[in-house]
Amino acid sequence: MGRRRRLPIMPYHREGRAMLTEVFPGIYKTVLHNATVEQGVSEINIFLIPGRTGERSLMVDTGFHQESCRRQLEEALAALSIPVSQLDIFLTHRHHDHCGLAGDFARRGARLYMNPEEERHPYDCITYRPTGETAEAQRRVLRYVGVTREETPALWASFERVSAEAEKQNGLVLAITSFPYTAVRRGDRFRYSDYHFRAIPLRGHTYGQLGLMDEEKQLFFSADQLINGVTPIVATTYPDEALLQSFFDSLEYVKRRCTEGWTVLPAHGDTICGGAALRDAVDRSVFSYLEKCSRVKELLAEEERVEQERSRDGAAKQAADLLRTMHRKEGERTVRELMELCYHVEEEPSGGADFFKYKMTLTKTFSILEYLYGIDFITRKERDGILYWSLRRELPVR
Numbered sequence: 001m002g003r004r005r006r007l008p009i010m011p012y013h014r015e016g017r018a019m020l021t022e023v024f025p026g027i028y029k030t031v032l033h034n035a036t037v038e039q040g041v042s043e044i045n046i047f048l049i050p051g052r053t054g055e056r057s058l059m060v061d062t063g064f065h066q067e068s069c070r071r072q073l074e075e076a077l078a079a080l081s082i083p084v085s086q087l088d089i090f091l092t093h094r095h096h097d098h099c100g101l102a103g104d105f106a107r108r109g110a111r112l113y114m115n116p117e118e119e120r121h122p123y124d125c126i127t128y129r130p131t132g133e134t135a136e137a138q139r140r141v142l143r144y145v146g147v148t149r150e151e152t153p154a155l156w157a158s159f160e161r162v163s164a165e166a167e168k169q170n171g172l173v174l175a176i177t178s179f180p181y182t183a184v185r186r187g188d189r190f191r192y193s194d195y196h197f198r199a200i201p202l203r204g205h206t207y208g209q210l211g212l213m214d215e216e217k218q219l220f221f222s223a224d225q226l227i228n229g230v231t232p233i234v235a236t237t238y239p240d241e242a243l244l245q246s247f248f249d250s251l252e253y254v255k256r257r258c259t260e261g262w263t264v265l266p267a268h269g270d271t272i273c274g275g276a277a278l279r280d281a282v283d284r285s286v287f288s289y290l291e292k293c294s295r296v297k298e299l300l301a302e303e304e305r306v307e308q309e310r311s312r313d314g315a316a317k318q319a320a321d322l323l324r325t326m327h328r329k330e331g332e333r334t335v336r337e338l339m340e341l342c343y344h345v346e347e348e349p350s351g352g353a354d355f356f357k358y359k360m361t362l363t364k365t366f367s368i369l370e371y372l373y374g375i376d377f378i379t380r381k382e383r384d385g386i387l388y389w390s391l392r393r394e395l396p397v398r
Helices: 067-079 102-107 136-144 153-167 243-258 276-312 316-324 335-342 350-373
Strands: 012-013 017-024 027-033 043-049 057-060 089-090 111-114 187-194 194-199 210-214 221-222 263-266 380-383 385-389
Touching: 017 067, 017 263, 027 067, 043 067, 043 263, 057 187, 057 210, 057 350, 089 102, 089 187, 136 243, 136 385, 153 194, 194 221, 221 243, 243 276, 243 350, 276 335, 276 350, 276 385, 335 350, 335 385, 350 380
Parallel strands: 057 089, 089 111, 221 263
Antiparallel strands: 012 017, 017 027, 027 043, 043 057, 187 194, 194 210, 210 221, 380 385
């Protein structure tokens, strides 16, 4: 066994600002900052564990695909005497703020690890992976949520424009090109310095997100599944993935497992202590989504009442004729329509940060609808590639 390296006293300072902070014995954090507005994410925590002499070291995620972030990580690695050739990088999930520099580090000799389930789709409403299949996948997803060339031409054109930029790899930070990695599955083990980690499934924020947990040291890297003071986006635009239900199940496990004495290191924001603080963070996220679930149900119930009133007023035929021209039935709404009502979106995004926020909110609304559909509170019908949602006439007895 090699000896553990003797490192500078933390925090480590460079050019007058703290670049590295020891957040747990032998574990260091550097915070990368976003230099653009289009991504919707302002910063990310990158964690590093120097290995013993002659052994490999670990970095959790790589941050944004920006030169300033690359330089900061190079400085952090140099300060900890970690050569890239001896560096393992655990990618918690395939979002631009977590693996933007993955390809760069792979080309320089780092070894990357990721769950291959993160690449099951070439496109969702948040990330874009330039391949020959991506443009068509985007069009299919947009129709799912009710963004169509016919009904929302300006919004459709905005998505097409972003798609064209990504295919040309024209500096679009949300477009993540392919990189080589070793597949990781739940339960896989990793050892660095004094730490023995197990890969923990964190389905919810994404389909294949993974965290790292050391039960003996009571330490947990929670990625984007649990963030202090922020409700993570549960991002899906594909049917039958049940991400919000998985998110709830995952947080219930974390809540029971990470009791007093545990330390949780999220990818964004401050460290979370196990016990009461962690329970509060979990409850805030869960209740935030349940509140939106209730609001979506109310909107669908309101749509049902409006249709009944039309019928009583003798305007049923006119309303039905209008709905038929829109290829839908009474009481139905699309993801886009419900999102705009639930989150009070009154204008289509013009671009930049507004466009990214619009995309994120679409995925969140889709996840809420899938959850309500999964527990039989609402119905879902697909016609002409568009998903229509309505309140179930007879709610299940529970």
